[in-house]
Amino acid sequence: MARRGHSAWLQLAAALLSFTAAAAAADCRSGKFPPGRSFQRCSSLPVLGASLYWTYHPANGTADIAFRAPQSSGGWVAWGINTQSVGMVGSSVLIASQDGSSGAVAVLTTVLESYSPSLRNASLGFDVPVPPVAEYVGGAYTIYVTVALPMNSTVQNTVWQAGPGSTGAIAPHATSGQNVQSMQRLAFLSGHSTGDSNSRIP
Numbered sequence: 001m002a003r004r005g006h007s008a009w010l011q012l013a014a015a016l017l018s019f020t021a022a023a024a025a026a027d028c029r030s031g032k033f034p035p036g037r038s039f040q041r042c043s044s045l046p047v048l049g050a051s052l053y054w055t056y057h058p059a060n061g062t063a064d065i066a067f068r069a070p071q072s073s074g075g076w077v078a079w080g081i082n083t084q085s086v087g088m089v090g091s092s093v094l095i096a097s098q099d100g101s102s103g104a105v106a107v108l109t110t111v112l113e114s115y116s117p118s119l120r121n122a123s124l125g126f127d128v129p130v131p132p133v134a135e136y137v138g139g140a141y142t143i144y145v146t147v148a149l150p151m152n153s154t155v156q157n158t159v160w161q162a163g164p165g166s167t168g169a170i171a172p173h174a175t176s177g178q179n180v181q182s183m184q185r186l187a188f189l190s191g192h193s194t195g196d197s198n199s200r201i202p
């Protein structure tokens with residue numbers, strides 16, 4: 001009897017967990033933007049509650065992008081493209097974080113050279129015709145940037161991340177769970193990730 005009750009609790013806990021995980025994966029279509037910013041497509045990314053919004057311009061191979069992810073104000077979020085493989089190392093990333101004293105949101109751009117990257121503010125591995133800016137609103141960071149899609153290809157290996165801060169610095173993210181699942185090949189034309197179709201036109 002006690003055993004059955006126990007397993008019922010476990011099942012309930014598991015159901016609640018999967019429910020909250022699903023709820024955390026916010027529907028990108030409900031995303032709101034400041035006046036002057038709108039995007040044709042969006043994708044609710046599978047982990048970290050993040051969403052990607054974009055408008056692709058076939059005439060010049062650029063994409064206007066907004067990456068949004070919930071995070072505490074002291075933490076950081078990042079989005080990027082890996083032109084070599086699927087994964088962290090080699091990715092060109094944009095990292096948004098908040099200055100501890102002024103509260104200003106800054107974007108650092110860097111190429112992750114290893115699993116312990118130097119995080120030097122540097123050029124990305126592709127052109128950024130409109131430099132990035134970021135905001136922190138309603139418990140989420142949003143990074144806005146226009147990128148020239150590498151090799152003028154509409155399918156890219158994308159990565160994203162969220163991690164803690166430490167006295168104004170960018171501290172390492174967790175190395176388990178959702179933090180190691182945050183990558184996917186994304187088709188900017190269709191809006192589909194390779195292997196599934198979790199994106200919609202907003």
Ligand SMILES: *[C@@H]1O[C@H](CO)[C@@H](O)[C@H](O)[C@H]1NC(C)=O
Pocket residue numbers: 057059060062129
């Ligand atoms: C790319 O094309 C779009 C739409 O034609 C235009 O709005 C945008 O300014 C262009 N971007 C660049 C970097 O030329």
Ligand SMILES: *[C@@H]1O[C@H](CO)[C@@H](O)[C@H](O)[C@H]1NC(C)=O
Pocket residue numbers: 058059060061152
């Ligand atoms: C990118 O590819 C599109 C076709 O998909 C082409 O029309 C466009 O000229 C290319 N742009 C560049 C910058 O190579």
Ligand SMILES: *[C@@H]1O[C@H](CO)[C@@H](O)[C@H](O)[C@H]1NC(C)=O
Pocket residue numbers: 106107108109121122
């Ligand atoms: C990185 O460099 C750019 C361009 O100089 C600057 O606008 C940005 O604020 C810098 N980011 C950080 C985090 O220092």
